Structure formats: C-alpha cells, structure tokens
Amino acid sequence: MLEAFKEIEVTCPTCGETKSINIPESLFSQKKFGTIKIQVPVNAVCPNHQFIVFLDTKGVVRGYEKIDIAMAVIPVETEKEITGILTLRKLIQLFGTYGVLSLMHAKIFNYPSYIIKDADFGPTEELLNLIGNRIVPEKYRGHNSIRLLEKSDYSKIKLKEKNALLIDSLTQNILQTPWKEKLKFEEEIVKRALEIINEEEQLRLLQHRIAIFIKEAEQAKDILEEVNEIYDEDLIEQVSREALMPRMNQNRLTLIKEFIKHHFSQKLVSKMKSRVEEFLSSL
Ligand SMILES: [Zn+2]
Incomplete structure (x- = not known):
C-alpha cells in the first residue's frame, strides 16, 4: 500500500537550517494522540544536528527540542548484535535516540510502554524487557513492561492505558508520552555511555x-x-x-x-x- 505524505517545513533549533520532511497523512487523520514527537536525525534537515519536532494533530509545528548526543554511525553490526543480544547502539538504531531516552524514562518512572512493529522487527518482548530490567535495580523494575503491537491502521490502535508511552518503530515517531518533563537526565547518561x-x-x-x-x-x-x-x-x-x-x-x-x-x-x-x-x- 502506498502511503500518502504531508510535507512539513521544519527548522533546526540549533543552526536554523530549514527543510521539508514527509510525515504520513494517516498520523493526522486520527486525533487521539495529541502532540506527536517526530525524531529528525542528522542529515535529514542539517548535517550536524538531530532534534525533535512537536506536531499537533493538524500537522502544525508546536515546538522543538534539541538532542545533544552525537553518535558516530557505524554501519557494521557488532559481535553482540550478530548473536542476537541487544546493545545500546542497536536500540538507538531501532528506536532513534529520543525513542531510547523515552523508553528509559518509562522504565525508571514505571510507565507502560508500547511499541508498534511490523513483521521485520527483530527483538522479542522478552529481549526488550531484559535490557530494560538490567538498567534499574530489581526493587524498582515495576509492574510495567514493554509490549509490542502489530502494525495496523493508526486508528485501530487501542491503548488500554492512557498513561503509556507509544512509539512507532517503523517511523521512530513518538506518538504519545505521558509525562511533561524533558529527558535531560537520560540524555546526559546516554551521552556518557556512548563515549565508552x-x-x-x-x-x-x-x-x-x-x-x-x-x-x-x-x-x-x-x-x-x-x-x-x-x-x-x-x-x-x-x-x-x-x-x-x-x-x-x-x-x-x-x-x-x-x-x-x-x-x-x-x-x-x-x-x-x-x-x-x-x-x-x-x-
Ligand atoms: Zn542544525
């Protein structure tokens, strides 16, 4: 099925470069998600910065957030990834930097997370929860875990919890975040981790x-x-x-x-x- 796109003009919040990006029309035909966060990777708008665009349901830009994490793009898979083990770098490939920061935030603060996937999506729920559980002490792992949803029409997605994170792994768009705070703590520690x-x-x-x-x-x-x-x-x-x-x-x-x-x-x-x-x- 060929998807229709809407062109949206965005401006890099760091250097001011402007370019149009394509967003699937289907995102705007429904109203339930409220503000959607679009991850703009390096080279999509400008060569040096990645950032988040906040879009309302009409596709109007409501704000920007800078992401101060630079990641060298290494196209080859690491040894661990080949054997099917999830790594921080692999997670960033799958969900984008901001997607990973959001998943960490959900884990630490005990919100449920949902990830929309298609048939090509690799990791299982177990594997995703395993790595999530590894970074928080056992006592605080909480009852909320990551769950995978099969890709269908956006309008068919029914979330049981209003208070949940929802990420589309196909586009890396963040469809719903149940918190207001910025993810500065997560950004800081992921930035440090990637230096290793x-x-x-x-x-x-x-x-x-x-x-x-x-x-x-x-x-x-x-x-x-x-x-x-x-x-x-x-x-x-x-x-x-x-x-x-x-x-x-x-x-x-x-x-x-x-x-x-x-x-x-x-x-x-x-x-x-x-x-x-x-x-x-x-x-
Ligand atoms: Zn820029």
Missing part, C-alpha cells in the same frame, strides 16, 4: 548512574517520611549532605519528586514546599 566503546560497560554505566539517582530519591523519601512539610531547598541541602554529593539542582529535585510519586506516594511529594511559589501566591 565496550558495550557491556555502556550498560553498566547507565545502571550505575540510575542507581545513584535512585539512592538520592530514597534518601529524599526517608526525610519526607519524618516531616510534616519541608522547603525544597532544605530537602536539597539534607539529601546532598547525606549522599555526600554536590548540591543537586532544581531539575534533579523535580525528577526525584516524579520518582517518589510513581514508586512511593503522591502524599510524600505534597510535603515539599517551595519558597518561590509561596512568595508568588502571596502577591
């Missing part, structure tokens, strides 16, 4: 950095359980002191809040107070 050549070490680095983050979240949780309320900055101070870490920034705290909300309770998160918000609401 050994593929086993890449996974170990991800695992290690995620474990550090979770340890901070657990410390924040322990502190919150002991107080009625606490200011953000006092919590930052205490966690950093106990974890013997440099003072975390506001983004990290936002991420910790998300982690506590999804793995422990919303009630704990509501004990956190912000002086800035208090000040603004007093005006």
Whole structure:
C-alpha cells in the first residue's frame, strides 16, 4: 500500500537550517494522540544536528527540542548484535535516540510502554524487557513492561492505558508520552555511555548512574517520611549532605519528586514546599 505524505517545513533549533520532511497523512487523520514527537536525525534537515519536532494533530509545528548526543554511525553490526543480544547502539538504531531516552524514562518512572512493529522487527518482548530490567535495580523494575503491537491502521490502535508511552518503530515517531518533563537526565547518561566503546560497560554505566539517582530519591523519601512539610531547598541541602554529593539542582529535585510519586506516594511529594511559589501566591 502506498502511503500518502504531508510535507512539513521544519527548522533546526540549533543552526536554523530549514527543510521539508514527509510525515504520513494517516498520523493526522486520527486525533487521539495529541502532540506527536517526530525524531529528525542528522542529515535529514542539517548535517550536524538531530532534534525533535512537536506536531499537533493538524500537522502544525508546536515546538522543538534539541538532542545533544552525537553518535558516530557505524554501519557494521557488532559481535553482540550478530548473536542476537541487544546493545545500546542497536536500540538507538531501532528506536532513534529520543525513542531510547523515552523508553528509559518509562522504565525508571514505571510507565507502560508500547511499541508498534511490523513483521521485520527483530527483538522479542522478552529481549526488550531484559535490557530494560538490567538498567534499574530489581526493587524498582515495576509492574510495567514493554509490549509490542502489530502494525495496523493508526486508528485501530487501542491503548488500554492512557498513561503509556507509544512509539512507532517503523517511523521512530513518538506518538504519545505521558509525562511533561524533558529527558535531560537520560540524555546526559546516554551521552556518557556512548563515549565508552565496550558495550557491556555502556550498560553498566547507565545502571550505575540510575542507581545513584535512585539512592538520592530514597534518601529524599526517608526525610519526607519524618516531616510534616519541608522547603525544597532544605530537602536539597539534607539529601546532598547525606549522599555526600554536590548540591543537586532544581531539575534533579523535580525528577526525584516524579520518582517518589510513581514508586512511593503522591502524599510524600505534597510535603515539599517551595519558597518561590509561596512568595508568588502571596502577591
Ligand atoms: Zn542544525
């Protein structure tokens, strides 16, 4: 079947180069996905940058996000990939950089993930979940896993969970993300991992950095359980002191809040107070 395409003019958010890209019409004939994230790889619009375009259901560009990860394109498969083992690099080939960051985010914060596939799609659900489970501590693997959906009409896709990530592996488009936060933490650690050549070490680095983050979240949780309320900055101070870490920034705290909300309770998160918000609401 020949698919109809809609031409959409996009501009690289880093260097300003503009070009039209083709998006399947069928994406816009349905309305259920809301904002769709289109991954634009290096060389699609400009030779140096990859980025995300946010499109609404009418195909109007609603925003951009830069992805600051450069990956050397190595066309040959690595030894591991030939024997059917998933590697970080293979995952990026399958889902695009932002697709991988999104899958990691879903795994860490316990959202279900759905991947649309066709007959040529290689890995099984088991294999995908195996690598997902490897990067988070056993205790936090959660009940949500990656599930594969057979490619059909977009309008026929029915997701049981509204709160799920949905990726089309055929186009690498991200059809639904149930969160608002940017994926800066995931971007940072994937970038570091890709600087390592050994593929086993890449996974170990991800695992290690995620474990550090979770340890901070657990410390924040322990502190919150002991107080009625606490200011953000006092919590930052205490966690950093106990974890013997440099003072975390506001983004990290936002991420910790998300982690506590999804793995422990919303009630704990509501004990956190912000002086800035208090000040603004007093005006
Ligand atoms: Zn550019």
